[in-house]
Amino acid sequence: MAINYPFAAPTTLAFEILKVRHGTPVPQELLGLADRPADEHVCVRKLHTYSGAPFYYAGFTCPPPVFETLPGDTARNRKLLAAVLKEPGNHPSGTKPSH
Template structure:
């Protein structure tokens, strides 16, 4: 574990946090991916198509998280190119106009 675990805790629990030493490695981006109902809430309806981004998160050179992130294709296509290599997808999606539930950008 890294010596500064507070930064790691922040990196894990805050979608907008990106402490120094926090790095994303994109393993694969797969378009046209369906999402199984078990990954959705009981009342959620799946989008027509998703993009699955497989990422490895490292902190101070040590891997700590493997993630498969499913983003509706219509939302993913609006995001800046290569954004998944530079920051958390959740933060990016929430900051895009019209994607945040209140329609406003969240504060950092």
């Protein structure tokens, strides 16, 4: 199972939450030229390790209503993008993927 597959979570893959911050503005450099600044987002910073070795530092920012759809301790146990896309209504097509 590839570690970069968004829905993969082999047992040797672990996540350490470094920070969860509410009310965080989205940095302007992440927005398009026509986008207006967005605020009141949730920012999660986490470190991914594989077989105990750090391999990826992730920053995940999303609106609070999207973050709140995630069950319980999702940020500590799963890849956040995969978790968000698995929740009905969060997927761009509005449907839950079949993965």
